[in-house]
Amino acid sequence: MLGQWLALGALVGVVCGVASAAFLWLLEEATRLREANGGLVYALPLAGWVLGAVYARWGGPVRGGNNLVLETVHTGDAQVPLRMAPMVLVGTVLTHLFGGSAGREGTAVQMGGSLADWVAHRFRAGADLRRELLAAGIAGGFGSVFGTPVAGAVFGLEVVVVGRLGYEALLPALVASVVGDVVTRGLGIQHTVYPVPGALPLSVTVIGKWLVFAVGVAAVAVVFVEGLHRLKAGMEKRVPWLPLRMAMGGTAVVMLWLWVGTDAYLGLGVPGIVRAFEDPGLPVSVFAWKLAFTVVTLGTGFLGGEVTPLFFIGASLGNVLARMLGLPVDLGAAVGMAALFAAAANTPLALSIMAVELVGAGVLPHVMIVSTVAYVLTGHRGIYPAQRIGRRKD
Amino acid sequence: MLGQWLALGALVGVVCGVASAAFLWLLEEATRLREANGGLVYALPLAGWVLGAVYARWGGPVRGGNNLVLETVHTGDAQVPLRMAPMVLVGTVLTHLFGGSAGREGTAVQMGGSLADWVAHRFRAGADLRRELLAAGIAGGFGSVFGTPVAGAVFGLEVVVVGRLGYEALLPALVASVVGDVVTRGLGIQHTVYPVPGALPLSVTVIGKWLVFAVGVAAVAVVFVEGLHRLKAGMEKRVPWLPLRMAMGGTAVVMLWLWVGTDAYLGLGVPGIVRAFEDPGLPVSVFAWKLAFTVVTLGTGFLGGEVTPLFFIGASLGNVLARMLGLPVDLGAAVGMAALFAAAANTPLALSIMAVELVGAGVLPHVMIVSTVAYVLTGHRGIYPAQRIGRRKD
Numbered sequence: 001m002l003g004q005w006l007a008l009g010a011l012v013g014v015v016c017g018v019a020s021a022a023f024l025w026l027l028e029e030a031t032r033l034r035e036a037n038g039g040l041v042y043a044l045p046l047a048g049w050v051l052g053a054v055y056a057r058w059g060g061p062v063r064g065g066n067n068l069v070l071e072t073v074h075t076g077d078a079q080v081p082l083r084m085a086p087m088v089l090v091g092t093v094l095t096h097l098f099g100g101s102a103g104r105e106g107t108a109v110q111m112g113g114s115l116a117d118w119v120a121h122r123f124r125a126g127a128d129l130r131r132e133l134l135a136a137g138i139a140g141g142f143g144s145v146f147g148t149p150v151a152g153a154v155f156g157l158e159v160v161v162v163g164r165l166g167y168e169a170l171l172p173a174l175v176a177s178v179v180g181d182v183v184t185r186g187l188g189i190q191h192t193v194y195p196v197p198g199a200l201p202l203s204v205t206v207i208g209k210w211l212v213f214a215v216g217v218a219a220v221a222v223v224f225v226e227g228l229h230r231l232k233a234g235m236e237k238r239v240p241w242l243p244l245r246m247a248m249g250g251t252a253v254v255m256l257w258l259w260v261g262t263d264a265y266l267g268l269g270v271p272g273i274v275r276a277f278e279d280p281g282l283p284v285s286v287f288a289w290k291l292a293f294t295v296v297t298l299g300t301g302f303l304g305g306e307v308t309p310l311f312f313i314g315a316s317l318g319n320v321l322a323r324m325l326g327l328p329v330d331l332g333a334a335v336g337m338a339a340l341f342a343a344a345a346n347t348p349l350a351l352s353i354m355a356v357e358l359v360g361a362g363v364l365p366h367v368m369i370v371s372t373v374a375y376v377l378t379g380h381r382g383i384y385p386a387q388r389i390g391r392r393k394d
Numbered sequence: 395m396l397g398q399w400l401a402l403g404a405l406v407g408v409v410c411g412v413a414s415a416a417f418l419w420l421l422e423e424a425t426r427l428r429e430a431n432g433g434l435v436y437a438l439p440l441a442g443w444v445l446g447a448v449y450a451r452w453g454g455p456v457r458g459g460n461n462l463v464l465e466t467v468h469t470g471d472a473q474v475p476l477r478m479a480p481m482v483l484v485g486t487v488l489t490h491l492f493g494g495s496a497g498r499e500g501t502a503v504q505m506g507g508s509l510a511d512w513v514a515h516r517f518r519a520g521a522d523l524r525r526e527l528l529a530a531g532i533a534g535g536f537g538s539v540f541g542t543p544v545a546g547a548v549f550g551l552e553v554v555v556v557g558r559l560g561y562e563a564l565l566p567a568l569v570a571s572v573v574g575d576v577v578t579r580g581l582g583i584q585h586t587v588y589p590v591p592g593a594l595p596l597s598v599t600v601i602g603k604w605l606v607f608a609v610g611v612a613a614v615a616v617v618f619v620e621g622l623h624r625l626k627a628g629m630e631k632r633v634p635w636l637p638l639r640m641a642m643g644g645t646a647v648v649m650l651w652l653w654v655g656t657d658a659y660l661g662l663g664v665p666g667i668v669r670a671f672e673d674p675g676l677p678v679s680v681f682a683w684k685l686a687f688t689v690v691t692l693g694t695g696f697l698g699g700e701v702t703p704l705f706f707i708g709a710s711l712g713n714v715l716a717r718m719l720g721l722p723v724d725l726g727a728a729v730g731m732a733a734l735f736a737a738a739a740n741t742p743l744a745l746s747i748m749a750v751e752l753v754g755a756g757v758l759p760h761v762m763i764v765s766t767v768a769y770v771l772t773g774h775r776g777i778y779p780a781q782r783i784g785r786r787k788d
Contacts, residue, residue: 001788002770002771005770006605149596149759150746150758150759150762153762154743162561163560163561163562164558164559164560164561165558165559165561165743166557166558166784166785167557167558167559167784167785167787168557168785170742170766170769170770171766171767171770174762174763174766178596178601178759178763179598179601181596181759182596182597182598182601186597202543202572202575202576203576203580204573204576207572207573207576211400348564349548349559349743352544353747353758356750356755356758357755357758360754360755361750361751361754361755364544364747364750364751365543365544365572365575368544368547368568369568369572372564372565372568373565375564376396376399376564376565377396390560390561391560391561391562393561394395
């Protein structure tokens with residue numbers, strides 16, 4: 001078993017790492033192109049129409065996205081189609097080329113999941129091993145796309161069931177994530193370097209401030225999750241034809257863009273995250289704008305993920321909350337960034353570790369406190385409806 | 395529920411933090427006294443006799459130690475006696491005063507468990523809440539005694555069942571651990587500062603070296619766990635009367651001490667841990683000596699825990715393995731230190747996080763790889779027989 005876990009985990013890691021490197025390179029090129037040609041954003045409705053037509057025609061189960069991968073881990077039903085990998089990759093790159101506000105982990109998880117299931121199929125893995133390889137695919141995709149291998153492994157275990165972390169896939173997930181990260185970096189990818197916040201000793205006052213902070217994070221997480229689900233459900237009911245739905249979504253993003261009058265909320269928004277660490281005068285409205293852009297982009301069917309936009313929203317929110325509460329702005333941004341995704345995805349442990357891998361050990365007690373409290377406060381909702389509830393939070 | 399978790403978790407944290415501060419202060423005084431008066435070690439057999447007589451007369455269920463606490467979390471049987479806290483505290487301090495080689499987390503867990511069960515009893519907690527408060531007691535004791543609050547919280551969840559981490563007690567455990575840590579530090583306790591190893595980028599070669607390293611760690615973990623259990627079982631069978639057994643154990647430690655001719659393996663051995671980070675000429679035999687001292691001390695009934703001796707053994711082993719494999723000595727010591735306890739206690743996640751809290755984020759991918767592989771390799775054994783197997787490792 002150990003040999004199989006190491007060998008197949010490493011193989012999953014290699015394919016995930018190569019896929020992530022190609023994806024990140026294309027994403028960077030797309031972002032560069034879009035930044036150089038602002039007019040591309042006007043084509044987002046058209047891009048939505050085309051992507052919608054392609055997904056409507058050839059998507060089938062692929063349209064389930066992350067939830068298809070999670071569902072397959074639970075039920076062991078039909079194979080995750082291998083075509084999911086190229087489809088979500090191209091779809092995400094086009095979403096970003098034309099300025100949609102989306103992230104990367106959805107794409108990484110879906111590429112990783114479909115590639116891992118292909119490996120499982122090729123090596124005639126039994127039901128248990130296949131499930132473990134799927135978790136390894138999630139881990140390998142997540143770890144390699146963000147350059148955070150330990151967080152990737154823990155995410156692959158933690159995201160499957162709310163309130164429980166099973167260790168059955170621990171070794172293959174860690175191997176896939178670590179190997180994937182090494183491969184992606186080996187192919188020349190450089191990950192974003194975030195500012196390292198200064199240390200802040202814990203005290204009763206500081207803990208009290210973080211509790212208030214966590215209430216703010218949880219509230220925004222609920223708004224994001226509910227907004228996304230309601231927009232998605234409402235649009236699917238009223239506009240069942242995907243190409244039209246995505247064209248409408250693209251149009252709405254263009255209108256938001258013209259209204260706000262800045263490119264800051266388009267695409268991944270990495271500069272916006274870095275700014276939240278550093279700008280003591282960041283307007284309160286920033287997180288709300290990014291939230292609106294992202295909910296509209298993802299709620300109408302565009303492709304990508306939630307991590308990077310939620311990092312943007314969480315860091316900007318954290319900046320503002322830190323100033324209100326008298327906490328250091330950079331630490332507030334770092335904590336808000338990780339805790340908002342932790343609350344929205346029900347993954348407090350993975351995101352606390354991710355924060356350590358991104359901004360250092362000094363963030364640790366703080367981010368864990370806020371992530372845990374916000375996780376408990378958001379209740380049984382989350383961005384992945386296919387998550388099962390292993391243990392109720394109340 | 396949230397209010398209850400916060401309030402009772404904080405209360406458990408306060409009592410754990412006060413207990414840990416008193417314990418650490420007494421331990422420091424005892425260590426200082428023993429270092430100033432080497433002759434005290436000759437009295438270890440007598441101290442064993444007295445401690446044995448006290449435990450045999452008034453111990454009752456308290457003699458189950460950590461396993462009684464874990465068993466109570468599982469079965470919800472009779473209350474953990476409140477007298478466990480003072481008994482294990484005094485027993486551990488005397489063990490250290492006379493030079494026994496033992497650690498601290500056992501004492502912290504037992505004090506935390508008995509104090510938490512007393513809180514649960516006072517507030518008429520139902521079965522579920524009581525179980526959660528017991529986990530919080532473990533977390534609060536562990537986190538405050540080592541100054542590692544996040545590791546304490548994760549340890550409280552991870553140690554209960556092998557192969558699964560349940561989140562039901564996540565919030566109260568984190569609150570107890572964080573509050574306990576703040577209280578202990580607030581009472582003036584300063585924790586050991588370990589050297590921070592330099593960063594080492596991951597590569598395929600480095601991963602391969604860590605796999606070999608992990609085999610060495612797992613082998614020593616198995617020797618420690620099996621040696622401890624067999625010595626304990628064999629002695630209990632052949633010398634059923636505890637005072638005599640402990641007097642014999644004390645005599646054996648004195649003989650080892652006279653044989654090796656140094657005080658380095660007595661007590662906690664914190665200077666030995668720090669030395670392992672720095673000494674490129676550390677003899678190979680060092681880890682084996684500390685292992686022998688510790689197995690004899692704990693296997694014959696002396697009190698304390700396993701963490702600090704296993705840190706000593708693991709860091710010294712890691713130093714040697716790192717030199718053999720061409721890895722940095724300081725990083726090898728840091729990884730060996732955490733991974734050996736992770737493998738022996740089946741807590742790879744808590745110990746990886748503990749390593750981050752003690753020596754910084756640079757240790758992270760490395761320690762997680764070695765801890766996980768060693769954890770899988772040690773199979774279904776561990777220093778806590780009352781751990782249940784939630785998920786088999788094979």
